[in-house]
Amino acid sequence: MTSGVAIVGVAQTCYEAAKDHLAYNELVYEVVAKLLRETGVKMADIHSQITASQDMFDGKTISSMSVNEVVGGYLKSEAKVAADGLQAALYGAARILSGSFEYTLITAHAKESESRRPAVTVSMFDPFTQRPLGLHDAISSGLQAERYLHVSGVTEENMAELSRRRHLDAKKNPLAQRAGDFTTKQILESPQMAGPLREMMVSPSSDGACAVLLASAERASAFGKRAVWITGTGNCTDAYWTERDLAEARALELAAAKAYKAAGIRNPAKELDVAEISARCAFEEPMYADALQLFDGDPRAWIRQSAKGEGIAVNPSGGAITGNPTSVAGLTRLAEAYLQVSGQAGEHQVAGARTALAHAADGICGQGHTVVVLRGNSGN
């Protein structure tokens, strides 16, 4: 049995509105080949692969079977997670901790450009009482945004400030999809979607893939500073969206508490150097940062601070709001957190980052949450 699980390498595609030139296996092979090249690990030594994808987006049941050859899954133990890739990473870590595998390859992929998002996301909803009225995830997010703004006092201007900052930070991330020095006015005047949400406050439709290689402590020791330890994990699912207060993220509080306890973190705002949070919409970020205990008190004060680049570094990559596909977004957060604590984040490196958090949200209005805490081998 191994004494721990480490991430020894990550790879991402750039994120784009439409990767028209790539089929699924080509898309995923791009990140797997890059990962093997950079880590020097041979596919022959990887016997466990877990992929994450959504059958409805891929238009194919068992959607992992578009990519099995490129993740090296032939005659290996391959499994698919129909949730965010960060949950696939949790399963992968458990496999290594079981002592059965020394490496597990985690991949997540999606091409949202190939289907119509409303037609796909309508299938998340209850077929008897909700679908007959017609809805999709932009509408449920709009309803939730109105609720959160009403309860928290956060304003449309606050959402625009935060969105502006993340898109500005994304300019330093060469893989980011929608980056730029936008003004809050431009964001506030972008087309309305539902309720207070404007186009520039919501992740655009996105195509991309991400891969993460997990290793046992024994294998990780050969990677030096490029090995980053998973020190805590948590996962929690809440009641359905019409049965809980959409202005809070109780499941995230519980998932975070579990991860922090395992990682020995008592004061997250002080002890974490970086938090990569999965927020598709601008209002989700303060709500999730609150549940993660990254600030205490008025979310408006935290937004003003974070928009100025002060306090704990949240989403230095730009975050999911700048464009990451469903199921990939959370694994991307893990990859970005890894890059930060291993000192490989390049232009968007947070100086001295040693401890980082990665978060994924799943389901309607953030019903389920996954949290992973990482610790680097040394300061950078």
Next chain:
Amino acid sequence: MAKTDEVIRVPFLMKMEYRYALGAYASRFFQELKDHGRLFGIRCPECERVYIPPRPVCGICFVETGEWVPVSDEGVLVGATVVRLPFIDPMTGERRPVPYGMGIIRLDGASTAMYHFVDETDDAKLKVGRRVKARIRANRKGNMRDIECFELVD
């Protein structure tokens, strides 16, 4: 490998037909709505939450629900939005005209909320906390559209 700049796409229309069974609880709920224009919830014997639509188990207590209780056709908006994003309605295949109002409504006497249209497209009026009342159709078929929409009442 020969390089090509041409992007070749394969369109594929997947029409999938399902016949979802409503089950005993939702069947009785829609039967009541159709026959009497009344909305019913079901109470958890332990925490006394009233669930609408009714279901067999309270997920919080993990006990079987018991008593059917009528809930009001009036309630409060706990979420609201004016939808402006034009989209193809997946239920009809047609572009739905925008704007229109949607709400998450907690009916008086219920612990959970439901999702429905609200006959209001003014952002300043369609606000969390406003009171609403169901406009129930005279000709009912036993589905969610038996409630035409909700209207603001205060």
